[in-house]
Amino acid sequence: MKISIIGAGYVGLPLAIAFSKYYHVVCYDVSKERIDQLNKGFDVNKQYSHIEIMKRNLSYTNNDDSLLKTDVFIVTVPTPIDTSQHPDLSMLKKASILVGKYLKKKNTVIYESTTFPGCTTEVCLPLLEKYSNLNFKSDFSIAYSPERVNPGDKVNKLNNITKIVAAEDNKTLNKVDRLYKKICKSTYPVLGINIGESAKIIENVQRDINIALVNELSVLFNKLKIPTNEVLRAAASKWNFHYYKPGLVGGHCIGIDPYYLSYKAEKINYYPQLILSGRRFNENMGNYVAKKTLELLSQNNISLNKAKIAILGFSFKENIPDIRNTKIIQIIEELNNWNVETKIYDSIVFADEVKKTYGLEVQKFSKIKYQKFDAIIFAVSHNEFKTKLSSYNKFFKNQNLKILIDVKNNFSMNDLIKNKYKFFQL
Amino acid sequence: MKISIIGAGYVGLPLAIAFSKYYHVVCYDVSKERIDQLNKGFDVNKQYSHIEIMKRNLSYTNNDDSLLKTDVFIVTVPTPIDTSQHPDLSMLKKASILVGKYLKKKNTVIYESTTFPGCTTEVCLPLLEKYSNLNFKSDFSIAYSPERVNPGDKVNKLNNITKIVAAEDNKTLNKVDRLYKKICKSTYPVLGINIGESAKIIENVQRDINIALVNELSVLFNKLKIPTNEVLRAAASKWNFHYYKPGLVGGHCIGIDPYYLSYKAEKINYYPQLILSGRRFNENMGNYVAKKTLELLSQNNISLNKAKIAILGFSFKENIPDIRNTKIIQIIEELNNWNVETKIYDSIVFADEVKKTYGLEVQKFSKIKYQKFDAIIFAVSHNEFKTKLSSYNKFFKNQNLKILIDVKNNFSMNDLIKNKYKFFQL
Numbered sequence: 025m026k027i028s029i030i031g032a033g034y035v036g037l038p039l040a041i042a043f044s045k046y047y048h049v050v051c052y053d054v055s056k057e058r059i060d061q062l063n064k065g066f067d068v069n070k071q072y073s074h075i076e077i078m079k080r081n082l083s084y085t086n087n088d089d090s091l092l093k094t095d096v097f098i099v100t101v102p103t104p105i106d107t108s109q110h111p112d113l114s115m116l117k118k119a120s121i122l123v124g125k126y127l128k129k130k131n132t133v134i135y136e137s138t139t140f141p142g143c144t145t146e147v148c149l150p151l152l153e154k155y156s157n158l159n160f161k162s163d164f165s166i167a168y169s170p171e172r173v174n175p176g177d178k179v180n181k182l183n184n185i186t187k188i189v190a191a192e193d194n195k196t197l198n199k200v201d202r203l204y205k206k207i208c209k210s211t212y213p214v215l216g217i218n219i220g221e222s223a224k225i226i227e228n229v230q231r232d233i234n235i236a237l238v239n240e241l242s243v244l245f246n247k248l249k250i251p252t253n254e255v256l257r258a259a260a261s262k263w264n265f266h267y268y269k270p271g272l273v274g275g276h277c278i279g280i281d282p283y284y285l286s287y288k289a290e291k292i293n294y295y296p297q298l299i300l301s302g303r304r305f306n307e308n309m310g311n312y313v314a315k316k317t318l319e320l321l322s323q324n325n326i327s328l329n330k331a332k333i334a335i336l337g338f339s340f341k342e343n344i345p346d347i348r349n350t351k352i353i354q355i356i357e358e359l360n361n362w363n364v365e366t367k368i369y370d371s372i373v374f375a376d377e378v379k380k381t382y383g384l385e386v387q388k389f390s391k392i393k394y395q396k397f398d399a400i401i402f403a404v405s406h407n408e409f410k411t412k413l414s415s416y417n418k419f420f421k422n423q424n425l426k427i428l429i430d431v432k433n434n435f436s437m438n439d440l441i442k443n444k445y446k447f448f449q450l
Numbered sequence: 451m452k453i454s455i456i457g458a459g460y461v462g463l464p465l466a467i468a469f470s471k472y473y474h475v476v477c478y479d480v481s482k483e484r485i486d487q488l489n490k491g492f493d494v495n496k497q498y499s500h501i502e503i504m505k506r507n508l509s510y511t512n513n514d515d516s517l518l519k520t521d522v523f524i525v526t527v528p529t530p531i532d533t534s535q536h537p538d539l540s541m542l543k544k545a546s547i548l549v550g551k552y553l554k555k556k557n558t559v560i561y562e563s564t565t566f567p568g569c570t571t572e573v574c575l576p577l578l579e580k581y582s583n584l585n586f587k588s589d590f591s592i593a594y595s596p597e598r599v600n601p602g603d604k605v606n607k608l609n610n611i612t613k614i615v616a617a618e619d620n621k622t623l624n625k626v627d628r629l630y631k632k633i634c635k636s637t638y639p640v641l642g643i644n645i646g647e648s649a650k651i652i653e654n655v656q657r658d659i660n661i662a663l664v665n666e667l668s669v670l671f672n673k674l675k676i677p678t679n680e681v682l683r684a685a686a687s688k689w690n691f692h693y694y695k696p697g698l699v700g701g702h703c704i705g706i707d708p709y710y711l712s713y714k715a716e717k718i719n720y721y722p723q724l725i726l727s728g729r730r731f732n733e734n735m736g737n738y739v740a741k742k743t744l745e746l747l748s749q750n751n752i753s754l755n756k757a758k759i760a761i762l763g764f765s766f767k768e769n770i771p772d773i774r775n776t777k778i779i780q781i782i783e784e785l786n787n788w789n790v791e792t793k794i795y796d797s798i799v800f801a802d803e804v805k806k807t808y809g810l811e812v813q814k815f816s817k818i819k820y821q822k823f824d825a826i827i828f829a830v831s832h833n834e835f836k837t838k839l840s841s842y843n844k845f846f847k848n849q850n851l852k853i854l855i856d857v858k859n860n861f862s863m864n865d866l867i868k869n870k871y872k873f874f875q876l
Contacts, residue, residue: 141674172688186687212687218676223684226667227691230660233724234692237659240724241652244715248567250644258649261612261638262598265653266660266692289670298659298666301727 026050028094028126030119032058032084034069034346035136035171036100038182041072042207044082051084052091054118059086068374069175070345091126096203097133099123099148100171104276104348109283111140113147120148124155131164134200136171138225138281140288141218144168145192165196168217169204170224175275176344186210190220228281229299234268235278236302239309242270242450246316253433253449270450271432272313272351272403273306274340279349309450310354316448317355317399317429318362324425324446326398329363334397334419337404338370338378338386342432345373352403353382367395371408392419399427402434410434413443452476454520454552456545458484458510460495460772461562461597462526464608467498468633470508477510478517480544485512494800495601496771517552522629523559525549525574526597530702530774535709537566539573546574550581557590560626562597564651564707566714567644570594571618591622594643595630596650601701602770612636616646654707655725660694661704662728665735668696668876672742679859679875696876697858698739698777698829699732700766705775735876736780742874743781743825743855744788750851750872752824755789760823760845763830764796764804764812768858771799778829779808793821797834818845825853828860836860839869 025047029036032053040051053059061067062084065074083090091097101115116137123133133152135144149160158164168190174180187208191197194215201213214220242252252270260267273279282303289296321331340350356366368378371388378386389408397419402409413435420426428440430449440447451473455462458479466477479485487493488510491500509516517523527541542563549559559578561570575586584590594616600606613634617623620641627639640646668678678696686693699705708729715722747757766776782792794804797814804812815834823845828835839861846852854866856875866873 141671141676180689185689188684188687190684212684214680214684216676216680218674219680219684222671222676222681223687226681227685227688229667230663230685230692231690233659233663234656237656237724240722241655244711244720244722244725245567245648247718247720248644248714250567250642250648254640254642254645255648255652258614258616258638258640258645259653259656261614261649262653263606263611264657266656285670288674292673294670294673296666296670297731298663298727299670301724305723 025095026093027096027098028052028091029098029100030123031100031102031137032062033100033102034071034173034175036098037062037067037069037071037077038173039098039100039136039207040082041076041079042182044079046206047081049082050090050094051082053084053086056086059084068345071175088122088126091122094126094128095131097123097127097131098136099133100136102276103137103139103280103284105280105283111143111284111287113139113143116143116148117151120151121155124152127152127156127158127164129158129163132167132196132199133164134167134169136169138170138228138277138284139221140225140284141222142288144217144221161193165191165193165199166217167191167196167200168220169200170220175346176341182207184209186212188212188214188220188223190214190217192217225281225285228278229285229302232273232278232282232306233298233302234266235271235273236305238268239270239450240305243312246448251437251449254437269433270309272309272340272354274349274351275346276348279303279306310351311358313401313403313429313431313450314355314358317359317401317427318364320427320429320446320448321364321399324427326425326427331398332365332367332395332421333359334392334395334400335366335368336370336389336400336402336409337406338368339373339404339406342405343372343407345377347373347378347381355401355403356384367392367397370404370406372406395419396421398422398425399429401429401431403431405432405434413439413445417443451521452519453522453524454478454517455524455526456549457526457528457541457563458488459526459528460497460599460601462524463488463493463495463497463503464599465524465526465562465633466508467502467505468608470505472632473507475508476516476520477508479510479512482512485510494771496798497601514548514552517548520552520554521557523549523553523557524562525559526562528702529563529565529706529710531706531709537569537710537713539565539569542569542574543577546577547581550578553578553582553584553590555584555589558593558622558625559590560593560595562595564596564654564703564710565647566651566710567648568714570643570647587619591617591619591625592643593617593622593626594646595626596646601772602767608633610635612638614638614640614646614649616640616643618643651707651711654704655711655728658699658704658708658732659724659728660692661697661699662731664694664696665876666731669738672874677863677875680863695859696735698735698766698780700775700777701772702774705729705732736777737784739827739829739855739857739876740781740784743785743827743853744790746853746855746872746874747790747825750853752851752853757824758791758793758821758847759785760818760821760826761792761794762796762815762826762828762835763832764794765799765830765832768831769798769833773799773804773807781827781829782810793818793823796830796832798832821845822847824848824851825855827855827857829857831858831860839865839871843869
């Protein structure tokens with residue numbers, strides 16, 4: 025059996041590597057650069073090592089005709105939003121058209137891309153039928169198995185998780201279920217692709233709103249001079265409390281998916297009250313961090329247009345190079361609005377990618393020693409930043425006025441007080 | 451040592467019984483009726499049996515002078531809201547005045563009542579000082595240990611949970627910590643009463659908003675004809691999804707506490723976006739259930755002003771008699787607005803209390819057999835209602851038109867379809 029995977033990113037590559045133990049796998053991507061890198065054994069996302077990428081039975085390609093003679097297609101392309109926060113289905117549609125062109129009788133097409141309920145059958149399926157000249161059900165089958173990739177998570181990897189598999193009929197469901205059982209710890213089969221689509225999207229909606237709640241609590245408790253993180257830790261001593269930490273919510277899942285669900289809701293004239301309520305709050309946390317930074321500078325008589333700040337971390341999440349939808353941008357833009365000078369340090373992201381995408385300079389963390397700052401913002405919890413607090417002393421202009429913005433609660437409050445830092449913790 | 455507990459309700463009685471193993475305990479309540487019942491070994495809340503209530507070393511009283519010679523006071527009075535959803539601190543203030551009158555040097559006063567951050571030190575403490583003519587710190591100490599009573603929960607009881615203890619100084623914290631360690635599985639000590647107050651209140655805010663989210667998802671998925679509960683179960687196969695079920699949110703905790711936190715927030719000119727967002731949605735779920743009921747009746751050509759509906763369950767939660775802030779009222783009122791006749795069945799609540807509080811008749815569940823209905827609403831998941839679906843057939847007027855509103859997902863969708871019910875599941 026031959027499996028062709030469309031999209032060789034965070035979702036497609038793990039599937040390709042896992043399935044290649046059992047089947048002949050073609051891993052297809054439109055990006056020639058990505059395919060060239062993979063063919064050399066290099067994964068820019070740092071998910072896999074050289075040896076894992078260079079498996080047998082697995083070929084990386086951007087050549088459409090490599091999809092000939094496929095039995096099972098798996099579509100893993102990104103589903104981002106456009107500048108108006110509406111679903112950008114262009115890649116999903118292109119992938120469906122591509123698969124449609126190579127689709128044959130008895131094939132199965134599995135979608136893994138996160139999307140709104142109904143998208144797979146209402147948007148993708150018609151394209152498959154149109155470009156294949158085949159009929160769904162009588163000629164080919166479709167299924168949905170939402171990706172559960174958690175970038176940077178070493179525990180919850182494909183082989184270690186339960187994966188939802190969904191189809192419109194029992195025969196396909198059984199087939200796809202057997203397929204995924206080979207590579208996952210277990211599966212959760214459901215009849216109805218829209219159930220699978222819905223289940224996936226609400227996971228991130230729930231996460232978004234829970235983070236938004238602790239972010240709002242953090243803002244409120246800051247005003248009340250109550251240490252948020254001590255409150256959250258105390259609450260977490262209850263058996264059914266969910267311990268979320270305040271923070272910036274960037275990336276391509278939690279910050280995106282709620283817009284997909286609300287898009288579908290509004291299509292049927294339902295205007296959600298809660299689904300987007302987390303979004304609104306989380307979208308502004310970067311500005312809030314910038315504002316608290318500016319406050320601290322001002323309160324300590326540092327003139328803003330002479331202030332210089334080190335920003336540690338640029339990716340949207342700790343220990344991964346992914347810079348998509350990073351909210352650090354919001355902090356930087358707001359600080360620059362006030363003429364505060366910012367320098368970014370992050371050894372994990374790719375500096376040229378940051379330059380290309382955002383027009384910003386990023387330096388390796390080790391370069392921080394060549395400058396002196398009025399304040400340091402710990403924006404992302406990369407391991408490289410987790411050294412003891414006092415090791416940062418030397419990076420400040422004034423040893424008697426060390427301002428630290430601890431977005432991710434890297435340091436204990438007591439330690440900050442003991443070391444005579446002026447600080448803000450989210 | 452003598453412990454006096456002010457308030458002999460859901461919170462005070464378990465404490466009284468637990469502490470009476472180690473200390474002389476006075477359990478005080480302003481309600482003569484409650485005290486008379488407890489002295490006869492009867493607990494209207496059904497938390498404790500006759501033998502547990504009749505412990506030695508434990509006296510129930512509504513006589514103020516029983517508080518003489520107390521060493522430790524524990525205040526467990528209710529903190530409800532008034533009709534404008536503002537904190538009603540009257541009972542907390544009265545209890546503080548009462549304790550103040552009997553307070554002596556070296557006493558400790560522990561508050562367990564849920565309240566907004568700052569309330570204990572800003573509202574209660576001044577009353578203790580005023581009515582005792584003593585000084586906080588030099589003469590007496592205060593502490594806060596938020597109650598974590600979960601009515602009807604047989605697992606998470608006082609002896610089985612971790613309890614937060616909070617104080618303003620280490621000496622008191624150690625003392626109170628040792629006290630609670632005797633009766634709880636473990637403690638979580640924090641320095642700062644406002645941390646304890648905040649931790650307690652956010653637990654229920656988080657719960658409220660999470661239930662509101664699944665309620666909104668239920669409304670949306672109903673419009674999309676997607677079975678909500680199958681979606682939630684599928685999502686729950688992810689390692690970090692929190693499985694909440696849609697439902698009415700009544701009672702005296704989740705439906706109340708967010709208003710306490712928002713009250714405090716607004717006092718300092720912070721107008722919360724998320725803290726109350728769950729409230730708004732949850733407050734309307736009773737109307738939504740009524741609306742879906744009316745829709746089903748109409749769609750099936752039953753004229754509303756001849757329709758008769760059985761409502762199963764009246765308390766705010768399954769298997770407990772507590773009717774405070776029950777949202778079933780909202781369902782009944784809305785149905786009655788449309789001239790639909792309703793009959794309520796619930797063998798667990800006290801009918802005379804329902805009559806007194808709401809002016810409504812409640813009958814034992816067994817009485818349902820004397821009537822025939824157009825529809826049955828399963829509003830609360832009492833165990834007494836959990837018999838097989840077909841056993842309900844005989845209660846319908848028309849065997850070919852059995853309408854069932856399954857608020858708590860008591861029945862499987864397949865079972866409802868197989869038994870030819872017309873149904874709505876939240």
